[in-house]
Amino acid sequence: MSDPVSPARTRSRRAVEPVTLDDDATLHAMGYPRKLTRRFRAFDNFAISFTIINIISGIFSSFGFGMNAGGPVILVFGWIAVAAMVLFVGASMAEIASAYPTSGALYFSAGKLAKRHRGAWSWYTGWLNFAGQVGGTAATGYAAATFIQAFIAMQWPSYEATPQRAVLITAVILLVQALANTFTVQLVAVLNRISVWWLLIGLVVIVVALIALPSHHQDPSFVTHFVNNTGFNNGLYGAMLGLLVTSWTFTGFDGSFHMSEETVQATVNAPRGIMRAIGYSAVAGLVLMLALVFAIRDYAGAASAEAPPVQILIDALGTGTAKFLLLIVIGAMLFCGLANMTSNTRQIFAFSRDGAMPGSRWWHSVSSRTRTPVKAVWLAAACSLVLVIPGWWSHTAFTAVVSINVVGLFLAYAVPIFLRLRLDTFQPGPWNLGRYGKLVAAVAVAWILISSVLFMLPQASPITAGSFNYAPIALGVVLIIATVWWFATARRRFQGPVSYGRPDEVAAMDLI
Structure with a gap:
């Protein structure tokens, strides 16, 4: 017979159990009416972040950089270390997401968590987030275009891959992704579900091929092999730069x-989506990283190739199999770009809803037919294309786009986490870290600052126009524009997230 449960124990257990609030009631309590359709289940919410992180796209895009900045030891053990740090960042963000489940996300929570100058904290967070998201959509589209050209050149050797063609292919990719996001949220949700299985099945196919087909693999001790081809004499500095491979992957x-605002039971499903996406990506990414490392044959030849991972596939598996696996990689990148644009659009919608963008009334409008912010979709696509256009004549311009993506996003992550860290009256949601919340937040902020500095330091020597790291300039331009605009007009009209009224008042404004 089980022991009787005392009333005191029952009350204590109830006190610690999370309570999932009604989605609409939570939104109304934050001052917003419901304008978007809730069609995203827990899996759909997870699928967005898992697809944007996109280990196949991230690893294949940055693997060559890691081969020259640290080599196998940093590619493998750096992945483990950085993934652990990103889990701290994700856990802190997840706790905040549970407390403030809105499309405004980072900029909204920054405005709510700030003790003073809420409008300014919210303003800078929102613009960093906007710049980072647009940069991510642009960078993913351009990366897909680059790999598409690599595939075409393998299939038809007479084809000449050029920067101009890469820009044109990127424009077509952005157009198709915008059209997909223009239709119903349900279509995007279906595509994101497909993308998860594409990533997982594609990962298995690539890993199994790299394990079973090559006649030769590197010895286990190869994971301790260190390489510093950055041009800098300091090996520690070269190794630290190699950590950026994982940081590049874990964004979005x-x-x-x-x-x-489109997720059912968002107070628990949104934070769980964040944590599951990071955790599963960390484990699956490590498997893919090991498979690529042990399949390397000619290290120097692959490291100096235009697309090192593609060269590894060709050396280990032959051209035919390499082309097939490259199609999987391209598909993963296209799915990643689609999910990135979806997230980008929702940030534009929410930021405009609070009057923080030029033409805000236009960008936060929702289609009466599809219940999606269609105009925001096309703004995201247009801004992404503008960032890609300099690639027509400049190879280094695209580096700045990637830098805007990573530095902009992680600094936007850091602001609300930092504000939560110093706020003693923070009211957590159903998903929370309990007494460890501040400790986790402190580690998260420290890591973001370290990794952001790494992204802005020189990454190759000698430093020339072709190797110069444009990240500080790109970040500076964004911050200067935001600052000038803030002091010129925005500080008098933007006070942070807007409340449309009392819960009962905004409930009457629901459009669905």
């Missing part, structure tokens, strides 16, 4: 946060 998991 705020997508689950931005989809909160």
Whole structure:
């Protein structure tokens, strides 16, 4: 017979059990009417962030950089270390997402968590987030275009891959992704579900091929092999730069946060989506990283190739199999770009809803037919294309786009986490870290600052126009524009997230 449960124990157990609030009631309590359709289940919310992180796209895009900045030891053990740090960032963001499940996500929570100058904190967070998201959509589209050209050149050797053609292919990709996001949220949700299985099945196919087909693999001790081809004499500095491979991959998991207003039981499903996306990506990514490392044959030849991972596939598996696997990689990149644009659109919608963008009334309008912010979709696509256009004549311009993506996003992540860290009256949601919340937040902020500095330091020597790291300039331009605009007009009209009234008042404004 089980022991009787005392009333005191019952009350204590109830006190610690999370309570899932009604989605609409939570939104109304934050001062917003419901304008978007809630069609995203827990899996759909997870799928957004998992697809944006996209280990296949991230690893294949940055693997060559890691081969020259640290080599196998940093590619493998750096992945483990950085993934652990990103889990701290994700856990802190997830706790905040549970407390403030809105499309405004980072900028909204920054405005609510700030003790003073709420409008300014919210303003800078929103513009960093906007710049980072647009940069991510642009960078993913351009990366897909680059790999598409690599595939075409393998299939038809007479084809000449050029920067101009890469820009044109990127424009077509952005057009198709915008059209997909223009239709119903349900279509996007279906595509994101497909993308998860594409990533997982594609991962298995690539890993199994790299394990079973090559006649030779590197010895286990190869994971301790260190390489410093950065041009810098300091090996520690070269190794630290190699950590950027993992940092490049783990961006965009705020997508689950931005989809909160379209997610069922968002106070628990949005934070769980963030954590699951990071955790599963960390494990699956390590498997893919090991498979690529042990399949390397000619290290120097692959490291100096235009697309090192593609060269590894050709050396280990032959051209035919390499082309097939390259199609999987391209598909993963296209899915990644689609999810990135979806998240980007929701951030624009929410930021405009609070009057923080030029033409805000236009961009936060919702289609009466599809219940999606269609105009915001096309703004995201147009801004992404503008960032890609300099690639027509400049190879280094695209580096700045990637830098805007990573530095902009992670600094936007850091602001609300930092504000939560110093706020003693923070009211957590159903998903929370309990007494460890501040400790986790402190580690998260420290890591973001370290990784952001790494992204802005020189990454190759000698430093020339072709190797110069334009990240500080790109970040500076964004911050200067935001600052000038803030002091010129915005500080008098933008006070942070807007409340449309009392819960009963905004409930009457619901459009669905």
